[in-house]
Amino acid sequence: MALIVQKFGGTSVGTVERIEQVAEKVKKFREAGDDIVVVVSAMSGETNRLIGLAKQIMDQPIPRELDVMVSTGEQVTIALLSMALLKRGVPAVSYTGNQVRILTDSSHTKARILSIDDANIRADLKAGRVVVVAGFQGVDEHGNITTLGRGGSDTTGVALAAALKADECQIYTDVDGVYTTDPRVVPQARRLDKITFEEMLEMASLGSKVLQIRSVEFAGKYNVPLRVLHSFQEGPGTLITLDEEESMEQPIISGIAFNRDEAKLTIRGVPDTPGVAFKILGPISAANVEVDMIVQNVAHDNTTDFTFTVHRNDYQAALEILKQTAIAIGAREATGDTNIAKVSIVGVGMRSHAGVASRMFEALAKETINIQMISTSEIKVSVVIEEKYLELAVRALHTAFELDAPARQGE
Numbered sequence: 001m002a003l004i005v006q007k008f009g010g011t012s013v014g015t016v017e018r019i020e021q022v023a024e025k026v027k028k029f030r031e032a033g034d035d036i037v038v039v040v041s042a043m044s045g046e047t048n049r050l051i052g053l054a055k056q057i058m059d060q061p062i063p064r065e066l067d068v069m070v071s072t073g074e075q076v077t078i079a080l081l082s083m084a085l086l087k088r089g090v091p092a093v094s095y096t097g098n099q100v101r102i103l104t105d106s107s108h109t110k111a112r113i114l115s116i117d118d119a120n121i122r123a124d125l126k127a128g129r130v131v132v133v134a135g136f137q138g139v140d141e142h143g144n145i146t147t148l149g150r151g152g153s154d155t156t157g158v159a160l161a162a163a164l165k166a167d168e169c170q171i172y173t174d175v176d177g178v179y180t181t182d183p184r185v186v187p188q189a190r191r192l193d194k195i196t197f198e199e200m201l202e203m204a205s206l207g208s209k210v211l212q213i214r215s216v217e218f219a220g221k222y223n224v225p226l227r228v229l230h231s232f233q234e235g236p237g238t239l240i241t242l243d244e245e246e247s248m249e250q251p252i253i254s255g256i257a258f259n260r261d262e263a264k265l266t267i268r269g270v271p272d273t274p275g276v277a278f279k280i281l282g283p284i285s286a287a288n289v290e291v292d293m294i295v296q297n298v299a300h301d302n303t304t305d306f307t308f309t310v311h312r313n314d315y316q317a318a319l320e321i322l323k324q325t326a327i328a329i330g331a332r333e334a335t336g337d338t339n340i341a342k343v344s345i346v347g348v349g350m351r352s353h354a355g356v357a358s359r360m361f362e363a364l365a366k367e368t369i370n371i372q373m374i375s376t377s378e379i380k381v382s383v384v385i386e387e388k389y390l391e392l393a394v395r396a397l398h399t400a401f402e403l404d405a406p407a408r409q410g411e
């Protein structure tokens with residue numbers, strides 16, 4: 001008998017009918033003899049609706065109160081799913097994060113899980129019940145409700161699987177696995193049978209929102225067998241695994257990630273003296289703004305240009321700070337650009353292949369797409385380009401790296 005944690009995302013519990021379908025599915029697993037813990041998200045659109053309500057009261061909702069409110073979305077679905085199970089004669093019980101005691105730190109809207117008390121859940125499982133837990137939420141040491149950041153139900157699922165030493169954590173969603181890139185953008189994208197934790201972590205960090213980054217971190221750290229599957233279609237899904245098989249078949253890159261979440265800032269004509277990077281980025285980090293990519297041009301005339309990217313939400317604040325810095329250090333000007341996108345190729349196969357970056361640049365050049373910034377690590381290459389070329393770039397790279405699915409008969 002196995003212990004399985006099954007997480008169902010927003011679209012999978014988006015209507016009462018779908019919740020009934022999920023209950024049927026869970027019932028089948030239960031009847032096969034496995035112990036089941038289910039984690040659910042809010043019904044699709046609900047979290048956005050709640051945030052919208054808060055924003056009608058204030059532009060920047062007070063984080064503690066926002067958490068009190070958005071956590072209600074998941075509270076509704078745990079109750080509905082438990083009712084749907086009970087109606088079918090399946091013993092079930094719902095738990096909020098607080099009732100489990102998913103203890104987090106106090107960083108409202110982006111809390112981190114510190115510990116999970118598994119005593120109640122274990123007792124229920126022993127008594128033959130299916131346990132239905134609200135995703136995305138926890139409680140801090142003072143009893144305040146916290147949430148784990150958008151997409152955080154994935155992390156609840158994986159963290160519970162780790163705490164319970166489950167045999168597998170299954171993430172059920174509206175696609176049948178992890179694809180080479182977002183299948184909604186590139187129809188030729190292919191489902192991957194397997195992807196390593198390391199690659200999945202890069203994909204998630206670089207914009208593939210199929211799994212929340214922290215859930216992948218957790219799964220890697222605690223070695224939780226993790227699988228992404230379609231909620232209502234049969235299939236093997238994608239296994240996120242530790243092993244990096246060395247085979248001739250191994251592709252150079254496994255996937256392409258992209259995001260439109262960043263903005264670019266440039267300060268020009270900076271007197272080039274030691275410590276200049278610190279003078280520019282010090283005030284930015286003091287304002288709690290995270291910097292992603294950085295480029296400093298070679299100095300000429302004893303001045304240099306310096307460009308970096310930040311999250312779009314931080315753009316205005318960062319630009320104001322940079323303008324102040326420009327005045328303070330005697331730079332010529334500070335400017336910004338939000339019409340950018342970041343495209344990244346990811347794959348452990350890069351370690352053993354030379355020329356991957358240039359192949360990427362060649363594919364973009366063929367489409368006359370200008371590269372504004374570049375950053376690389378051992379298993380990824382990212383470029384910043386003009387936002388309007390994003391889809392073209394992703395498709396071109398998908399083809400250039402031979403990731404396209406073979407055309408089906410008759411196509």
Ligand code: ADP
Nearest residue numbers: 009010011173174178179181182184208209210
């Ligand atoms: P859920 O509500 O179940 O948590 P999400 O919307 O968070 O679902 O994640 C699933 C979505 O992730 C898919 O509908 C798909 O558009 C998107 N996605 C982005 N990149 C990928 C990828 N590489 N593989 C599969 N899906 C991806």
Ligand code: ASP
Nearest residue numbers: 041047136150151152153
């Ligand atoms: N309901 C939350 C969100 O929309 C958490 C989740 O779905 O994972 O972000």
Ligand code: MG
Nearest residue numbers: 009151209210
């Ligand atoms: Mg999600």
